[in-house]
Amino acid sequence: MARRDITIEDIEPMIPFSRGSTEIFLTGQWSARKPGWVEKTSPCRSACPVGNDIARAFAAASKGRIDEALAIFREENPLPGVCGRVCYHPCEASCNRKDMDEAINIRGFERYLSDHGRVAAGPVRPVRKEKIAVVGSGPAGLSAAYHLARLGFRVTIFEALPEAGGMLMYGIPEYRLPKGVLRKEIGHLRKLGVEIRTGTRVVPEGAGLPSFSSVRRDYQAVFIAVGSHRGALLGVEGEGSSGVRECIAFLRAVALGEKVRVGRRVAVIGGGNTAIDCARTARRLGGNRVTIVYRRSRSEMPALAEDVAAVEAEGIGMELLAAPARIIVKAGRVAGLECVRMRLGAPDGTGRPAPVPVPGSEFVLPVDTVIAAVGQAPEADFLASSGVATTHRGMIEASDTGATGIPGVFAGGDAAGGRAFVADAIGRGKMGALSILCFLEGRDVGAELERLRIGSGPSFSFQRLLEAGRRGADLSDIVTYDRLNTICIPFAKRNKNPERLVSAKPPTTFEEAVKGLPPDRMEAEVSRCFKCGTCTGCDLCFLLCPDVSIVKAKEGGYDVRTDYCKGCGMCASACPRQVIGMGGGR
Amino acid sequence: MRQLLAGNYAVAEAVRLARVQFVAAYPITPQTPIYEKLSDMENEGRLAGVMMRTESEHSAMAACVSASLTGVRTFTATASQGLALMHEMLHFASGNRAPIVMCNVNRVLAVPWAFGSDQSDSLSQRDTGWLQFYCEDAQEALDTVIQAYRIAESSLLPVLVAIDGFFTSHFIEPVEIPAQEDVDAYLPPFRVPTRFDTDSPAYISNVVSPEQYMGYRQRSFDDMEGTRPIIREANEEYEKIMGRGYGVIEAVDTKGSEVVLAASGAMTGTARVAVAALRARGVAAGLLKMKALRPFPRDEVREALKDVPKVAVIDRNISLGNGGIWCQELKSALYGMSRPPSVAGFIAGICGADVSPDMIEEMVLSALSGKAPLDRPTWVRKG
Numbered sequence: 031m032a033r034r035d036i037t038i039e040d041i042e043p044m045i046p047f048s049r050g051s052t053e054i055f056l057t058g059q060w061s062a063r064k065p066g067w068v069e070k071t072s073p074c075r076s077a078c079p080v081g082n083d084i085a086r087a088f089a090a091a092s093k094g095r096i097d098e099a100l101a102i103f104r105e106e107n108p109l110p111g112v113c114g115r116v117c118y119h120p121c122e123a124s125c126n127r128k129d130m131d132e133a134i135n136i137r138g139f140e141r142y143l144s145d146h147g148r149v150a151a152g153p154v155r156p157v158r159k160e161k162i163a164v165v166g167s168g169p170a171g172l173s174a175a176y177h178l179a180r181l182g183f184r185v186t187i188f189e190a191l192p193e194a195g196g197m198l199m200y201g202i203p204e205y206r207l208p209k210g211v212l213r214k215e216i217g218h219l220r221k222l223g224v225e226i227r228t229g230t231r232v233v234p235e236g237a238g239l240p241s242f243s244s245v246r247r248d249y250q251a252v253f254i255a256v257g258s259h260r261g262a263l264l265g266v267e268g269e270g271s272s273g274v275r276e277c278i279a280f281l282r283a284v285a286l287g288e289k290v291r292v293g294r295r296v297a298v299i300g301g302g303n304t305a306i307d308c309a310r311t312a313r314r315l316g317g318n319r320v321t322i323v324y325r326r327s328r329s330e331m332p333a334l335a336e337d338v339a340a341v342e343a344e345g346i347g348m349e350l351l352a353a354p355a356r357i358i359v360k361a362g363r364v365a366g367l368e369c370v371r372m373r374l375g376a377p378d379g380t381g382r383p384a385p386v387p388v389p390g391s392e393f394v395l396p397v398d399t400v401i402a403a404v405g406q407a408p409e410a411d412f413l414a415s416s417g418v419a420t421t422h423r424g425m426i427e428a429s430d431t432g433a434t435g436i437p438g439v440f441a442g443g444d445a446a447g448g449r450a451f452v453a454d455a456i457g458r459g460k461m462g463a464l465s466i467l468c469f470l471e472g473r474d475v476g477a478e479l480e481r482l483r484i485g486s487g488p489s490f491s492f493q494r495l496l497e498a499g500r501r502g503a504d505l506s507d508i509v510t511y512d513r514l515n516t517i518c519i520p521f522a523k524r525n526k527n528p529e530r531l532v533s534a535k536p537p538t539t540f541e542e543a544v545k546g547l548p549p550d551r552m553e554a555e556v557s558r559c560f561k562c563g564t565c566t567g568c569d570l571c572f573l574l575c576p577d578v579s580i581v582k583a584k585e586g587g588y589d590v591r592t593d594y595c596k597g598c599g600m601c602a603s604a605c606p607r608q609v610i611g612m613g614g615g616r
Numbered sequence: 617m618r619q620l621l622a623g624n625y626a627v628a629e630a631v632r633l634a635r636v637q638f639v640a641a642y643p644i645t646p647q648t649p650i651y652e653k654l655s656d657m658e659n660e661g662r663l664a665g666v667m668m669r670t671e672s673e674h675s676a677m678a679a680c681v682s683a684s685l686t687g688v689r690t691f692t693a694t695a696s697q698g699l700a701l702m703h704e705m706l707h708f709a710s711g712n713r714a715p716i717v718m719c720n721v722n723r724v725l726a727v728p729w730a731f732g733s734d735q736s737d738s739l740s741q742r743d744t745g746w747l748q749f750y751c752e753d754a755q756e757a758l759d760t761v762i763q764a765y766r767i768a769e770s771s772l773l774p775v776l777v778a779i780d781g782f783f784t785s786h787f788i789e790p791v792e793i794p795a796q797e798d799v800d801a802y803l804p805p806f807r808v809p810t811r812f813d814t815d816s817p818a819y820i821s822n823v824v825s826p827e828q829y830m831g832y833r834q835r836s837f838d839d840m841e842g843t844r845p846i847i848r849e850a851n852e853e854y855e856k857i858m859g860r861g862y863g864v865i866e867a868v869d870t871k872g873s874e875v876v877l878a879a880s881g882a883m884t885g886t887a888r889v890a891v892a893a894l895r896a897r898g899v900a901a902g903l904l905k906m907k908a909l910r911p912f913p914r915d916e917v918r919e920a921l922k923d924v925p926k927v928a929v930i931d932r933n934i935s936l937g938n939g940g941i942w943c944q945e946l947k948s949a950l951y952g953m954s955r956p957p958s959v960a961g962f963i964a965g966i967c968g969a970d971v972s973p974d975m976i977e978e979m980v981l982s983a984l985s986g987k988a989p990l991d992r993p994t995w996v997r998k999g
Contacts, residue, residue: 048818
C-alpha cells in the first residue's frame with residue numbers, strides 16, 4: 031500500500047499553532063481573590079515590652095548572619111545582653127511554637143547574639159542641636175538615652191551612683207548578670223555619643239548643682255528615670271536591731287564589693303525577684319539555712335517560676351503562707367523571727383487572694399539575719415521641690431506616654447510606677463524618647479504611637495520610625511498559630527540554656543549560674559523558630575505556584591503577578607509563615 | 617515463531633516489533649508485567665527506544681504527547697485508576713493529533729477496591745477522541761497493537777487497545793510472534809514530521825476563538841470518520857502478510873439466526889462455546905463479536921443484524937442510570953432500521969466474576985423467549 035508521507039502542511043490545519051507569546055492572555059482576569067506578599071508581626075514581638083523584631087532576627091540568624099540579627103535587636107533594644115539573661119520573656123509565653131511542641135528559647139537567642147555578634151555602634155541620623163537630659167542610668171534611662179542618641183540628639187545622663195546601670199548594676203547579682211556584660215553594653219551607648227555623668231546626683235533646689243531647675247535650663251527636655259532605690263520597711267517590732275537588712279542596700283553593698291556578712295540562718299521576707307536575689311546572694315555569702323518567708327502561696331509569688339525553681343535547686347527553703355509579726359532581739363541582735371500563719375482570703379485590689387492571719391498560729395523561725403524585700407520606692411530628693419507631681423507612695427505621676435505635668439519633662443521606669451521588670455523599663459524609656467521627639471518637633475505623640483504600635487501590645491517600633499521608606503512588616507497583623515503551615519516542620523525539643531550543675535555543695539561563688547548555648551544547639555534552636563510573618567526566602571510559593579505568577583522581587587521577597595494569578599491560594603496555604611495571604615481583587 | 621505467552625507479554629512483544637522509540641509509563645496492576653517486560657527488553661538492548669519512568673499516569677501521557685510531537689513512535693500502558701488519572705491528557709493527545717498507542721488492561725475502578733476485569737475504565741474514556749479496540753485473546757492483542765500504529769500514524773489519532781485484566785493479561789496461551797522483517801514490511805518507520813522546530817519555536821495547545829475551535833473539532837470528527845477505511849485496509853494488509861486478521865466486528869452464524877449474542881473482549885471466547893452448544897441443541901443462535909468501540913462500526917452492525925429478530929448483549933461494565941455501555945451503543949446504531957431487532961441487555965462478569973457457558977446459554981434463551989426486559993439490564997450473578 032503506497033502512502034504519501036504526512037507533511038507539516040498537512041498537520042497545521044489539524045492542530046493550532048502559535049508563534050506569538052501567550053502573555054497577551056491575562057489569565058488572571060477572571061478571579062476575584064489574589065494573594066499578597068506582606069510581612070507581618072510575630073506574637074512574640076507583640077508580647078515583647080521592648081518590641082524586639084524577634085522573627086526577623088531569627089530569619090537573619092538562619093542565614094548565618096549573626097551580626098545582622100544582633101543589629102535587628104539593637105534597633106529596638108540597647109541592652110540585648112542584659113535582656114538575654116534576666117528578661118521574664120513574655121515573648122516565649124506567646125510563642126506560636128508552644129502550640130506545636132515547646133516555645134523557642136528566645137531569651138537564650140538574644141543572649142547568644144550579644145555574646146557572639148559584633149556591634150557597629152554609631153549615630154543613625156545627623157546630629158541635632160537639641161540637648162536632652164536623662165536622670166538615672168537604669169534600663170529606662172539607658173533606653174531613652176540610646177533612642178534619643180540614635181535620633182541624633184545630644185544626650186547627657188545624670189547618675190548618682192559611682193557607676194552607670196542602676197538596678198542592673200546594683201540590684202541584680204553578678205551570678206545572674208555579670209557586670210562585664212552590662213559595662214560592654216553601656217560602652218556602646220557612649221560610642222553612640224551619650225555622655226554619662228556618674229557620681230552626679232541631681233539635688234534639691236538650693237542644695238548646689240546640678241539642681242532640677244539648672245537641668246531644665248540647660249536642656250530642652252528631661253527624662254526622669256531614677257528608679258526605686260529605697261527599700262520598704264517591714265513595720266514590725268525589732269526592725270532597727272543589728273542583723274536586719276533592707277534588700278536594696280544589701281544587694282548594692284554586695285555589688286559595690288563591700289565586705290558583707292550574713293548569719294548562718296537567714297530569713298528573707300518577700301516573694302518577688304528581689305527576695306529571690308537576696309536569698310541566693312545570702313546563700314553565696316555563707317548562709318547555710320536560708321528561708322524565704324512569703325505571706326501567700328507559691329502560685330501568687332511575683333517572682334518568675336524558673337527563679338523560684340533555682341532557689342530550691344540551691345537548697346534554699348520556703349516558708350509559705352507566713353508573715354513576720356515580730357523580730358525577736360537578744361542583746362541588740364536578731365535572735366529569731368516570729369511569724370504568723372496566713373490563709374488565703376477573698377481577692378484584694380491586685381486580683382490576688384488577700385492573705386489573712388490565722389489567730390493564735392504564731393511560730394518562731396530561729397534566724398540571726400532578716401532581709402526585708404517587701405517593696406521599693408523612688409529615692410530622689412530633688413523631686414519634692416521639682417514641681418513634678420508624685421503619688422502618696424512617692425511615685426511620679428506620668429501619663430501613658432510618659433508626660434508629667436511639666437512641659438518637656440517626661441518620666442518612666444520604676445520611678446513612674448511602671449512594671450518593675452527590666453524589659454518594661456526599657457519599653458518606657460523608648461516611650462520617653464518618642465515623646466521627647468514629638469514634643470520637640472510639635473508632633474502628636476498619640477498619632478505617632480498608633481502608627482508605630484506593634485499589635486495591641488505594649489510596645490512600638492523605633493525601626494519603623496527610623497526606616498520609614500523600607501518595605502516593612504504590617505505591625506498591626508499578628509500571625510497566630512492557626513495561620514501557619516507547619517506541615518513540613520519536624521517536631522524538635524527546645525534547646526535550653528545549660529545551668530550550673532546542682533550538687534550537694536552549696537554555691538559559693540558569684541559565677542554566672544546559667545550558661546550560654548553552644549553554637550550547634552543555637553543553630554538547632556534557630557531552625558526550630560517558625561519566623562512567623564517574616565519571609566525567609568524559602569521559595570515554597572515561588573516553586574509551587576502553578577501559574578508562574580510568583581516572582582522574586584528585586585528588593586527581596588516576592589511579587590504576585592496578578593494579571594496571571596488565578597487565585598488558587600496555593601502560595602498562601604503553603605507559606606509556612608503566613609507572609610503570603612489571600613486578599614481582595616487585583 | 618509460536619510461543620507460550622501471557623497477554624501482557626504478547627503486548628510487550630508487539631511494542632518491540634513495532635520498533636517503538638519512546639515508552640513512558642507507570643506500573644499498575646494488572647498492567648505491570650507490560651512495564652516490566654519492556655524494562656527487561658530495554659535492559660537487554662532489544663527495545664528500539666527508551667523508557668521513561670514517570671511518577672504518574674498523567675505525566676506518562678503528557679510525556680507521550682510531547683515525545684510524539686517531536687516525531688517519534690510512542691507507547692504507554694495502564695489500567696483502571698491509572699487511566700482515570702490520565703483522562704485530562706487523553707484529550708491533549710487526540711487534540712494535538714498525536715498518534716500514540718496505548719494498551720489498557722481492563723480493571724474495575726474503585727470504590728470498593730478490587731482488581732478483576734471490568735471495561736468501565738476504558739469505556740468511560742469513550743469521548744476523549746481515541747480509537748478503541750477490544751481484544752479477545754493474547755494473539756489478537758499482539759496483532760492489534762501492531763495494526764494500531766499503522767492506523768494511528770495514517771489518521772493522526774491515538775489508539776487504545778484494551779485487554780481483560782487477568783483473563784487476557786495473565787493467562788498463558790500459544791501466541792504466534794511475527795518475524796521482525798514481516799512487521800517492518802507492514803509498518804514503515806515513523807514518518808510524521810516533528811512539530812517542534814527550534815529555529816521557529818511554536819506553542820501548541822494555544823488559545824483560539826470559538827469559531828476556530830469548532831473548526832478543529834469538526835476536522836477531528838471528520839478524520840475519525842475517515843479512519844473506517846484505514847482500519848479496514850490496515851487489517852487487510854496485515855492479513856496478507858501475517859495470515860491473520862480481525863474485523864471491527866465478527867459475525868458468526870448471524871445469518872438466519874433467531875437470536876444473536878453480542879459480546880466483547882475475553883468473554884467472547886466463552887460465548888463462542890455457549891452459542892455452539894445452543895446450535896447443537898437446535899437453537900438458531902449466532903454470535904456478534906464487538907471489537908471497535910470508536911469509531912463505532914454502525915454500518916457493519918446494521919448489516920449483520922438486519923434480519924435478526926432478537927439480540928442479547930453481555931456487558932462486563934455498567935453505566936449507572938442507564939445500563940451496559942455496549943448495549944446502549946448497539947441500540948443507538950440500530951435506530952431507524954425498518955425492522956430493528958429487540959435488544960435485551962445483561963450485566964455479567966463485573967470485576968472478573970465468573971461467567972460460565974451455561975449462564976450465557978440462559979441469557980440467550982431468555983432473550984429469545986422475550987422474558988428478558990428490553991428497557992433495563994438484567995443482572996446475572998452466580999449464587
